[in-house]
Amino acid sequence: MHLLGASPLRVAVIGLGAVGSQVLWQLSRLPDVDVHGFESSYPGHPEAGSGGESRLYRNFEMDDPAYEPVIERADTVWRELESATARRLRCPTGVLLIGDGESPQLQRAVRSAQRSSKPSRILSPQEVRSSHPQLSVADTDVGLWDPQGAVIRPELTVSSTVDLAVDNGAVVHEFTRVTHVDEDRGGVRVDTAEGSRSFDRVVVACGGWTTKLRPDLRDTVVVRRLTSAWFHAKDDGHLRGMVPFMRTAPSYCYGIPAGNDSTVKLGLGFNEHHPVADPDTVPRIPSPQEADRFAWIVDDVLPGLQRRPIRMSTYLESYTTSMHDYIGFDRTLPQIVLLTGFSGHGFKASPALGEIGAQLATRGESDIDLGFLRDAAPVFDIVDPATGEATHNHIVSSRPSDT
Ligand SMILES: Cc1cc2nc3c(=O)[nH]c(=O)nc-3n(C[C@H](O)[C@H](O)[C@H](O)COP(=O)(O)OP(=O)(O)OC[C@H]3O[C@@H](n4cnc5c(N)ncnc54)[C@H](O)[C@@H]3O)c2cc1C
Numbered sequence: 469m470h471l472l473g474a475s476p477l478r479v480a481v482i483g484l485g486a487v488g489s490q491v492l493w494q495l496s497r498l499p500d501v502d503v504h505g506f507e508s509s510y511p512g513h514p515e516a517g518s519g520g521e522s523r524l525y526r527n528f529e530m531d532d533p534a535y536e537p538v539i540e541r542a543d544t545v546w547r548e549l550e551s552a553t554a555r556r557l558r559c560p561t562g563v564l565l566i567g568d569g570e571s572p573q574l575q576r577a578v579r580s581a582q583r584s585s586k587p588s589r590i591l592s593p594q595e596v597r598s599s600h601p602q603l604s605v606a607d608t609d610v611g612l613w614d615p616q617g618a619v620i621r622p623e624l625t626v627s628s629t630v631d632l633a634v635d636n637g638a639v640v641h642e643f644t645r646v647t648h649v650d651e652d653r654g655g656v657r658v659d660t661a662e663g664s665r666s667f668d669r670v671v672v673a674c675g676g677w678t679t680k681l682r683p684d685l686r687d688t689v690v691v692r693r694l695t696s697a698w699f700h701a702k703d704d705g706h707l708r709g710m711v712p713f714m715r716t717a718p719s720y721c722y723g724i725p726a727g728n729d730s731t732v733k734l735g736l737g738f739n740e741h742h743p744v745a746d747p748d749t750v751p752r753i754p755s756p757q758e759a760d761r762f763a764w765i766v767d768d769v770l771p772g773l774q775r776r777p778i779r780m781s782t783y784l785e786s787y788t789t790s791m792h793d794y795i796g797f798d799r800t801l802p803q804i805v806l807l808t809g810f811s812g813h814g815f816k817a818s819p820a821l822g823e824i825g826a827q828l829a830t831r832g833e834s835d836i837d838l839g840f841l842r843d844a845a846p847v848f849d850i851v852d853p854a855t856g857e858a859t860h861n862h863i864v865s866s867r868p869s870d871t
Pocket residue numbers: 482483484485486487488506507508509516517518520522523524525644645646647673674675676677678681694695696735783784785807808809810811812813814815816817
């Protein structure tokens with residue numbers, strides 16, 4: 469607990485990606501906090517977990533209803549952020565969730581929509597076919613239309629949020645990788661190639677690099693290299709009016725049309741991504757064979773697409789064994805707050821996560837009760853902490869390719 473009237477609390481935020489940028493902004497708004505941000509590249513760079521031009525913002529929770537207050541709070545803080553930046557950070561497209569009517573994820577999302585104050589609509593397979601002709605759906609499928617769902621502009625969100633923090637007085641150290649953190653007379657010493665600085669509190673939000681800085685997390689957190697692939701349609705005009713969608717497991721996938729109706733970006737689930745032993749040596753250029761992993765989506769979900777992508781790019785994401793965020797204090801240095809393991813769903817909640825991170829760093833507790841994160845049961849096991857090899861993860865299982 470920081471005493472009012474004392475000298476400002478010195479806080480470092482390490483990693484200015486989706487979550488660290490939001491923590492930095494929230495801390496920069498507090499009167500008695502002197503905040504520094506460290507980023508090994510620049511805010512809004514495309515190489516970590518926030519690249520690829522788009523992220524889905526969905527209002528309804530398809531896995532754990534305990535996340536609902538986080539999403540609700542995130543929506544409020546997104547609005548504040550959009551107003552403060554005067555930028556359109558979420559494009560209001562709506563988002564369609566599709567799944568077999570018996571799919572537990574689809575059913576949980578429907579119940580989440582029923583509890584929510586946001587509008588929603590359940591669509592029969594015939595209604596999906598007539599409103600969304602790009603999508604092939606089975607007679608057993610059901611659609612859940614989330615009209616206030618949106619497409620996030622991730623890189624712009626990160627860079628604009630850091631700009632706001634700098635306007636508030638935050639100091640940002642770009643191209644400054646933190647190499648080590650250690651105890652220092654009750655505080656924390658932050659080492660970089662340029663030298664060391666001491667802080668009262670440190671927030672570590674390094675995404676896929678977090679386990680490099682705090683290796684003891686490797687028993688709970690693994691890193692994956694995700695590939696996104698952009699496809700043209702077979703015919704001009706085919707993608708006109710297409711909305712972003714997500715399919716539930718066991719055919720988990722999602723598609724986000726680019727704003728110009730020219731391409732759609734496709735993504736797969738955890739089991740189709742490569743385990744990462746060291747985020748700094750991971751191959752960054754996908755092999756042409758990786759395109760085959762998307763073939764079943766073209767065959768079964770979006771038959772109007774060309775069979776092979778025009779572009780593929782890779783990104784890094786951290787996953788906890790429960791697929792629930794890892795938010796809390798470091799096991800050996802409790803002055804350090806850790807925010808990681810966002811398991812493929814961190815961006816939509818990032819403004820709320822930023823607020824939570826700032827509250828933990830300054831007050832030691834957050835307004836939203838996070839007990840559900842700690843209590844969540846594992847959905848996969850880590851086979852080898854050194855390589856990140858893990859067992860099958862049924863929560864976001866896609867149809868496997870043969871490659
Ligand atoms: C392809 C893909 C699709 C996704 N789709 C969605 C979606 O549709 N909706 C959704 O809500 N979420 C989605 N996610 C998840 C979401 O993007 C991530 O959960 C989120 O980006 C994680 O944020 P982060 O801050 O933990 O990590 P990042 O955004 O990766 O940020 C970490 C930052 O830390 C920096 N850094 C690392 N180590 C150091 C160091 N030692 N010193 C200084 N800086 C350091 C990195 O350069 C980076 O900028 C997706 C993720 C991926 C990869």
